[in-house]
Amino acid sequence: MSFFKKVAASIGIGSAKVDTILHSSSYSQGEEVTGVVHVTGGNVEQSMSDIDIEVMTKYLIEEDDKKHYREVKLLSHRVTNSFIIKAGEQKDFPFSFQLPLDTPVSVRNVSVWLHTDVDIEKGVDSKDNDSIKVVPHRWVNNVLQAVEQIGFRLHEADCEHAPYFRRRLPFVQEFEFRPFSSQYRGKLDELELVFQLEDHGLEVIVEVDRKARGMFGWLEEMYNDGERLLRVYFDKVELESGQKHIETKLQSLINQHAG
Structure with a gap:
């Protein structure tokens, strides 16, 4: 049964899950962002890579006479180094970092979000995106x-x-x-x-x-x-x-x- 669980986890069935929980959904430019990354183990023990939170936005660019949006990373923050998560285990990793002063304000078409990415050994990588509202300094x-x-x-x-x-x-x-x-x-x-x-x-x-x-x-x-x-x-x-x-x-x- 353990073998089948490992095979299932390798394709994302019963694999560990990552959820980023923010203490607020709205922040000012330059303000401290705080929250916790909640990791829940799946059906088998798995090795998790470093967890990083990236602050993302998009901007309009013109290439070959065509306009389109391109995503860009404003900041990357290391939440924790690699670790082992046991089957059914729960771990919380608090984090805090300062939002860059040049983070764009959330108005009209402008969006800002936090991207949490972690590689899972012999499993499907877990990702989590959380939109935030950025108000002017x-x-x-x-x-x-x-x-x-x-x-x-x-x-x-x-x-x-x-x-x-x-x-x-x-x-x-x-x-x-x-x-x-x-x-x-x-x-x-x-x-x-x-x-x-x-x-x-x-x-x-x-x-x-x-x-x-x-x-x-x-x-x-x-x-x-x-x-x-x-x-x-x-x-x-x-x-x-x-x-x-x-x-x-x-x-x-x-x-x-x-x-």
């Missing part, structure tokens, strides 16, 4: 609220391929706003923002009006033309001093290039 949120206060509403947000920025990741998250106030309606088509969040401040890359140059056009065009690449930096003191200062600084920049 408070500094990013302050800027987003300031943009709305001066007369713009969020229209779209997506992650797009942008290797020319030479950042840690091959993409940036672009926030597209449309004007709704009389001050800017009819003068501007769109306002595009990209955030570069750091430990001690926040850089905002701004395109005041791209005039429909195409999905990927404005970022690459502005990067290659330094005079048109608008940047505004908020240090920690500014970001913590109140939203009014942020509104004033942003509005001044927009007004200079809105004509």
